Amino acid sequence: MSALPPQYNPKDVEEARYQWWESQGFFRADPDPKRTPYTIVIPPPNVTGILHMGHALNNTIQDILIRFARMQGRNALWVPGTDHAGIATQNVVEKALAKEGKTRQDLGREAFLKRVWEWKEQYGHTILYQLKRLGASCDWRRTRFTMDEGLSEAVLEVFVRLYEKGLIYRGNYIINWCPRCQTALADEEAPRTETQGKLYHIRYPLAEGKGHIEVATTRPETMLGDTAVAVHPKDKRYNALIGRHALLPLVNRKLPIIADEAVDREFGTGAVKVTPAHDPVDFQLGKKHRLEFLNVMTDDAKMTNVPKPYEGLDRLDCRSKLIVDLEKTGVLGAIDEHVHNVGHCYRCHTAVEPRLSPQWFVRMKPLAQPAIKAVKNGTIKFVPARWTKVYLNWMENIQDWCISRQIWWGHRLPVWYCDACRQRGRPGVIVSKTPPASCPTCKAEPLRQDEDVLDTWFSSWLWPFSTLGWPKQTKELAAFYPTDTLVTAQEIIFFWVARMIMAGYFCMKQPPFTTVSIHGTVRDITGKKMSKSLGNIIDPLEMIGRYGTDALRYTLVTATAIGQDIFLSEERFAAGRNFANKLWNATRYLLSQGPAPASVPQAQTIADRWILSRLQRTVKQVTAALEAMLFNEAASGLYDFLWHDVCDWYIEISKYVQPAEKENSRAVLAHALEVSMRLLHPFMPFVTEELWQQLRLAGSKPSIMVSAWPAPDKQLVDTKAEAQFERFKAVVTSIRTTRAELNVPSDHRTPVVWVVSKDAAIRRFFDDHKTWLQALAHVHEVAALQDVRKQRDATTAVLDGVEVVIPLGGLIDVQKETKRLQQKAAEKMNDIARTEARLNNPQFASKAPVEVIEQTRNQLAQAQETLKKLHEYLSVLQSM
């Protein structure tokens, strides 16, 4: 066996170890009727993606769950893959084209798509390689892509099924239009952000008679599409005007003045211009009052169908020109500063234009019903539970989903039009999984396929079953669906989680998963989201390079409780690195004395009994925490046990055990480390594998990742040993504290210490363990005495059941020591007063549970005892 180097170097380990795992097939899972499956489907990262801290957190959590389940003996499958990310990917390739001075239109649809596929083949695996560096134990054979043949088949199947059930329709509605991407967006893709704008007041002259009606708008350019003015029916100011007409300034179009409850009397002037083709509310008004729908903008937000001076102007240029012209005409009123919410494209952040447009929609209400029920009745649960409410609130108010996009990269709609039929006034719409040769109604050919593609989420909402082979009834689908846990960030609940649940019930009649684990967003130390434009990114790959993968994973997981946002700064990764190094050196210490003992450890010394007992508790605690998905609790429990219990105390003591106890002590340490490595493996897979390989017993599994999850051994839980050892620790600590407080020079070894107790067993215990005390507390002799009050020039610490008396032979500063003890006595008196007050309260005596009263009494007795001792020592000092 080669000796371990003094420091853990992740670079020497990670890549080779990962390749070995993969080559051994440890990541693979196949249907197996004998074992309970455990399945996770990865939230497919964008194929254009590069690993950021959010991915790192998300995938670390999934890997922890998968490795935990695998070690528990479950048939653990983690399905990886990527999303074609329609708009995002198209944007990336268009940017590359722009560098060549070309547009996608220059290439044409077919050649452009070829370009995108080439790009995907070349760069689309980047994120998957990066996931491997993170240690992700996915079954890579099952990697899927949302535009794979099988997944595309699933998309068409669902589209046709929904259409046939009347759940997909085409219609002319107001949608969010991104003028830059030149496509429709779903509501969720155009999140509103608070924007500082202006509220322009414009006076519309009345057509009949004198006077005017003043309206207010944030988008003056839309006035060119106005086809009415609306007021509230009960608004006395405008009562007389209802049914009359106003004139659109600069255009002089006659606009009816209509009355509708939708108008807010409080806002602006209480009169509103109505632009049915460019505003969702106005659209409703337009339908209700049978107004004209006048679309005044082109796909790239230039004005159209408007009077000459404005025709062809960009929407914002038009706005400026209109303001000038309105001013000249004398109809421009006040311009107020106004903060309002404007939708922005989630891909390019351009302000979206609400715009009337023929698009395809999915009727969501019927789909939502079973998805609401499943969460209400607990079939699917959110962790943390508070997201349930957010989900239900959204689902109960769900709007129809605009699924058509005017881009090229994506699943093209399986919709064909028969122009011959349409000319004769028939619908002429054919929806079919395969291209129809001719029109089934009139036999005309050729047919024209719809140009649009489907929203990216229309393929990812099928992900939990499409990746397993659906619509084919594969054995994977039968074995692994429904999946178990979905791990994702809160931002994606509406986009993806909710829709997967709906699709799951629609296609499979079963939920796609049973638990949704929502983790927080990774932010920088000031609480801002990490983003390129802010320049506050901490790159996970850089952190891996600097601190190692295990350090990255450990730090992310311990950074915060699940569901809370994580505020990250680089220094935190050092803690993870240090922990890995600590484990490394604990094992190194063990192996420096020979190979890991194979013998079954016996609880010989009190330290053995203590650490083995603590180990059982740790096994129990970590298992429970993982089952409850309290990852940070599990990880910090292991940290405390390994660093503080194993390293700070057990290893230190093991250096001073009797020669006869030595070999067994090594076996105990080896055992504690070996079990701990297994517990820690899901969190820090690399260093634990490396060390476990040194510690593993003959005949065990070849790798820690396929070894069994530890089970606690109740026989080894030893409360008495724990209490005894805790007392020992307290004595050691008190001696250390006293020495430090009195500034005893480091080279001065306190020659002797008395441990005083009324309890003979305690005296004997310290007498038996004086070697340890001497070593750990820096003292030469330890004597267990019954009474040393006559000892002068000594100091004391009074603990639970024992007193520690430290003669300091001239080193003691009587004044300083008196002050120290007086202070301690004062603190004690405070405690006593507080505790007495509590006990003297008759209410407390009559209402508190007996255990609490008993406990409080003991506490008081102890405090009084301690105080008595302190006073005795003070009187000794005074006599000096």
Next chain:
RNA sequence: GGGCGAUUAGCUCAGCCGGUUAGAGCGACGGAUUUACAUUCCGUAGGUCCCUGGUUCGAAUCCAGGAUCGCCCACCA
């Protein structure tokens, strides 16, 4: 306008069902080279648990109201 979350040490955060003297890591300060680890060890200082009221024998914890910050949802043009 609704909803959610946060507020605990200088910083980042734990603290389950109410029960001793509220914890950790980092940072600060003092000390240490004794048998793995200086990516180490030992020790110390540092707290109005956001505020106000309530429930209770007892509140960081439960309830009500408020403040500040953050996020989500919503058609005030």
